[in-house]
Amino acid sequence: MAEENAGLKGVVVGSSALSDVEEQGSLIYRGYDIRDLAEHATYEEVAHLLLKGKLPSQKELYAFNRELGMRRSLPKELVKAMELFRRRAHPMDMLRTSVSLLGCVEKNNTDTLTKAIDILAKMPALIANNWRLTHGKSYVAPTRSNGQAWNFLYMLKDERPDEDAVKLLDTTLILYAEHGFNASTFAARVTASTLSDIHAAITTGIGTLKGPLHGGANEKAMAMLKDIGSVEKAEGYVLKKLAEHEKIMGFGHREYKSGDPRAKLLKELGRKLTDGTPNEKWYRIAEKVEEVMMREKQLFPNVDFPCGYVYYALGIPIELYTPLFAMSRVAGWSAHILEQLENNTLIRPRSEYSGPRGLKYVAIAERKG
Numbered sequence: 001m002a003e004e005n006a007g008l009k010g011v012v013v014g015s016s017a018l019s020d021v022e023e024q025g026s027l028i029y030r031g032y033d034i035r036d037l038a039e040h041a042t043y044e045e046v047a048h049l050l051l052k053g054k055l056p057s058q059k060e061l062y063a064f065n066r067e068l069g070m071r072r073s074l075p076k077e078l079v080k081a082m083e084l085f086r087r088r089a090h091p092m093d094m095l096r097t098s099v100s101l102l103g104c105v106e107k108n109n110t111d112t113l114t115k116a117i118d119i120l121a122k123m124p125a126l127i128a129n130n131w132r133l134t135h136g137k138s139y140v141a142p143t144r145s146n147g148q149a150w151n152f153l154y155m156l157k158d159e160r161p162d163e164d165a166v167k168l169l170d171t172t173l174i175l176y177a178e179h180g181f182n183a184s185t186f187a188a189r190v191t192a193s194t195l196s197d198i199h200a201a202i203t204t205g206i207g208t209l210k211g212p213l214h215g216g217a218n219e220k221a222m223a224m225l226k227d228i229g230s231v232e233k234a235e236g237y238v239l240k241k242l243a244e245h246e247k248i249m250g251f252g253h254r255e256y257k258s259g260d261p262r263a264k265l266l267k268e269l270g271r272k273l274t275d276g277t278p279n280e281k282w283y284r285i286a287e288k289v290e291e292v293m294m295r296e297k298q299l300f301p302n303v304d305f306p307c308g309y310v311y312y313a314l315g316i317p318i319e320l321y322t323p324l325f326a327m328s329r330v331a332g333w334s335a336h337i338l339e340q341l342e343n344n345t346l347i348r349p350r351s352e353y354s355g356p357r358g359l360k361y362v363a364i365a366e367r368k369g
């Protein structure tokens, strides 16, 4: 395989009607500009758009929200199993295992779309309660009313969330919902293409998203800002990392070469959120890191960079940032799984053999070493 195609760089492996990532810096979901959706829609409308192919009418949205509400609570057997997770388990590992377990305890006689909606509805309760149970806190049941973002914040803190915080979290969920053939989506499609089940495919997606080169970057980006500690130290910190050939998490992108539109949008929301508050410090450090990265590497921040300080300012524990990405992206993964199944072909590429040939079997007693 040609070196420039390593990691499937630039290789088109299929078509999709779900989203388009344009190098110039725009992103559309089923034809709608992400900026338009982030400003006007709710995450539930976007999930409906991705899963059911259209923005819902008022009546359709009511029915969709009602279904999410009805499916939001967790089966007792699953909660029991969640109680077994040890404190040091990473929330992404707990989420991956919980979704897999859900596939074992739920009734299996429904269609894939219904199962997708079921998994999506349960994500806030899984993430918030896995965190609560491993931090010595009691289980908090979700409500049937309100949206995904509201329920997540409510369960996490066991109190009615602030509406501005809900709105901002909801916007991040819209921005994270779908992104073409990114690594976790592609992995989920590969699993679906074998005609395995949706719980297996979503579990694949979660496992793939965890890595710091993908969704794990939002946690690493905030951890880095904390490590830097002050605006004065930012430049030296970044230069040292670059000199040691280390990557700065939350920068660069496989597709966008002139900036990630989600990052621009979220940065502005982060600025407004932190302005004049103690959290403004993180925004200022981030700005300095951006400046140095642009000057030294001509690299733009991706969505995970501002996401770090926005979630931090919302008081969300750092280890839950990537699970929140998953709570949103489950809409995109599921839509891709459904799209794959609509016209399925097993995804099974070839590899170019680079090992030796013609070796003869040597009896074990005669082998050296």
Ligand SMILES: CC(C)(COP(=O)(O)OP(=O)(O)OC[C@H]1O[C@@H](n2cnc3c(N)ncnc32)[C@H](O)[C@@H]1OP(=O)(O)O)[C@@H](O)C(=O)NCCC(=O)NCCS
Pocket (backbone or CB within 6 Å): 007, 212, 213, 214, 215, 217, 246, 247, 248, 249, 250, 251, 252, 253, 254, 255, 297, 299, 302, 303, 304
């Ligand atoms: C996202 C990412 C994996 C894209 O990778 P890619 O398209 O394979 O690009 P590469 O990793 O080959 O990087 C190309 C060049 O830019 C540099 N680069 C890319 N991202 C960088 C970063 N975050 N920090 C420092 N240098 C970076 C690479 O070192 C490489 O430089 P070189 O040509 O001198 O070796 C990569 O930018 C990265 O690892 N970013 C950090 C992790 C992250 O934020 N992930 C979330 C993505 S939404």
